[in-house]
Amino acid sequence: MSRMALTGIAAGTDLVISYQGGAGISAWLEDANKHWPYILRLSADPERQVITIPCSALSGFMTQHPGHRFKLSLSADNRRLAYAVSPGIFPMKTAGVQIEAEDGIAVFSGSGEARDFQAAAPRINSGNFEIGRGQAGTFADIDRLPVSTLVIGSCFGRSIFRSDAYFNPGYKKYFRVARTVFHNSLISLFSEKTACDFRKYPDLVSGDAGKYIEPEFRKNLDEILDQENIQLLVIDNYMDAAVPVIRFRENSFFTYSKYFAESVFKRFFASCPAVFPGTPEHAELFRKSAAGLRRLLDAYHVKNVVLIGGRLSRYLTDEDTGEISAWDGKMDWINAVNAAWDTADGIFLKEFPGAFYLDMRNTRWKSDLRSPIIGGASPSHYQSGYYRELFRQLARLTGKAVPAAEGSSGEGAAP
Missing domain, CATH: 3.40.50.1110 (SGNH hydrolase)
Incomplete structure (x- = not known):
């Protein structure tokens, strides 16, 4: 399995995550519980090597699914891509969303209580x-x-x-x-x-x-x-x-x-x-x-x-x-x-x-x-x-x- 590193993050109107070691990647947020069919597709720029998430879209998505936790997922050549979060990037909070590193994976958490x-x-x-x-x-x-x-x-x-x-x-x-x-x-x-x-x-x-x-x-x-x-x-x-x-x-x-x-x-x-x-x-x-x-x-x-x-x-x-x-x-x-x-x-x-x-x-x-x-x-x-x-x-x-x-x-x- 290919491997890459998340190396930096910046927040303004957009949340921008930098990475190294990946080419032609696709990025999305998926529910940490795989049985929930909630997914947010993200924009990845292979030349700048950044993943961009509009804060308004992130906030709206998390509001639609209160209490859920979402992991950042990546793929290249239609294969799931492993990555590691560099030290010092997380935790952070933006647009009301808490972002942390758990077992090397970026996890996004909103407020509220999850419902079946x-x-x-x-x-x-x-x-x-x-x-x-x-x-x-x-x-x-x-x-x-x-x-x-x-x-x-x-x-x-x-x-x-x-x-x-x-x-x-x-x-x-x-x-x-x-x-x-x-x-x-x-x-x-x-x-x-x-x-x-x-x-x-x-x-x-x-x-x-x-x-x-x-x-x-x-x-x-x-x-x-x-x-x-x-x-x-x-x-x-x-x-x-x-x-x-x-x-x-x-x-x-x-x-x-x-x-x-x-x-x-x-x-x-x-x-x-x-x-x-x-x-x-x-x-x-x-x-x-x-x-x-x-x-x-x-x-x-x-x-x-x-x-x-x-x-x-x-x-x-x-x-x-x-x-x-x-x-x-x-x-x-x-x-x-x-x-x-x-x-x-x-x-x-x-x-x-x-x-x-x-x-x-x-x-x-x-x-x-x-x-x-x-x-x-x-x-x-x-x-x-x-x-x-x-x-x-x-x-x-x-x-x-x-x-x-x-x-x-x-x-x-x-x-």
């Missing part, structure tokens, strides 16, 4: 929703196993189809996962394509981002269905309950997933409005997108749809000790996401009244302190039995006998 974006957003009444076929019946037109399956969603759906001992070692007898579309909002998938070569950004073509980011740009569910003989769609609405979408163009959206939250590409989201789950605008966009998915599946004769009715867990368990604890400090977020998830599932089932709904809203299973899923312990990562129970429900829908040993597990802790 979902708690602050206008809410809609999620209410109750009708479940269509639910657990009744079996899949249509399935005459042999394994069933060719498309998964759209998150670890709530995809982790059912893992052969690790913790999950479902025998799932491949029943299901063949032809393709996984991972961590994408339906709103993004059914919006207009964006003319951008994402392959120019190393952090979007490496690791998990490299596996899953393509549909965000190509919006190519139709191509996937055209290439694969899909018999079953398994989908969960976690992403449309938990993360906002970025309106990049009038009718083009990006999911603010962890891949964008960690990428230098996020600098292009500056000045782009975010639409948050649980709001009327998000609900209407989601309804249109679910309708678009229904039309697309009809066109490719996909008759079997399973919606995973997952929710974030309010409790964490240590299976080695049997200790159970609440997710203290995260309960407001958990409740907000679960309410938005109710809304999304209700909208989806109205568009897909024939979908099978695997209702795990009140499951006895809890978050696992030692979850093997990337990210470890989380309200979204459950005990082994959760994924095994879902697998057994899915496998029964094939109409084939499910041996007790397939995906079997203990009873789990009492709720």
Whole structure:
């Protein structure tokens, strides 16, 4: 990784930060908490080697996001650029904004108290929703196993189809996962394509981002269905309950997933409005997108749809000790996401009244302190039995006998 130094700072009507050792850099402020989609694009002059921030713009930006802390971020050649703040530059205060060096990074802090974006957003009444076929019946037109399956969603759906001992070692007898579309909002998938070569950004073509980011740009569910003989769609609405979408163009959206939250590409989201789950605008966009998915599946004769009715867990368990604890400090977020998830599932089932709904809203299973899923312990990562129970429900829908040993597990802790 390239490295440079911030060497000086001056404030007047503009805040001017000098640097050395960088060429052709881009600069922006991003929320110190990567999950908040708030970004201010800055002007960098490679000849003078200065970054200029109008104090009025800085003050206005910080006022819009009270209580938030923003770090100065830099990139060169579309790669994140490391830098170090020279001694004696910070701390300082200008335009009502405190600027300090933390672990060598410039951090900007305003006044006020930060609010959870979902708690602050206008809410809609999620209410109750009708479940269509639910657990009744079996899949249509399935005459042999394994069933060719498309998964759209998150670890709530995809982790059912893992052969690790913790999950479902025998799932491949029943299901063949032809393709996984991972961590994408339906709103993004059914919006207009964006003319951008994402392959120019190393952090979007490496690791998990490299596996899953393509549909965000190509919006190519139709191509996937055209290439694969899909018999079953398994989908969960976690992403449309938990993360906002970025309106990049009038009718083009990006999911603010962890891949964008960690990428230098996020600098292009500056000045782009975010639409948050649980709001009327998000609900209407989601309804249109679910309708678009229904039309697309009809066109490719996909008759079997399973919606995973997952929710974030309010409790964490240590299976080695049997200790159970609440997710203290995260309960407001958990409740907000679960309410938005109710809304999304209700909208989806109205568009897909024939979908099978695997209702795990009140499951006895809890978050696992030692979850093997990337990210470890989380309200979204459950005990082994959760994924095994879902697998057994899915496998029964094939109409084939499910041996007790397939995906079997203990009873789990009492709720």
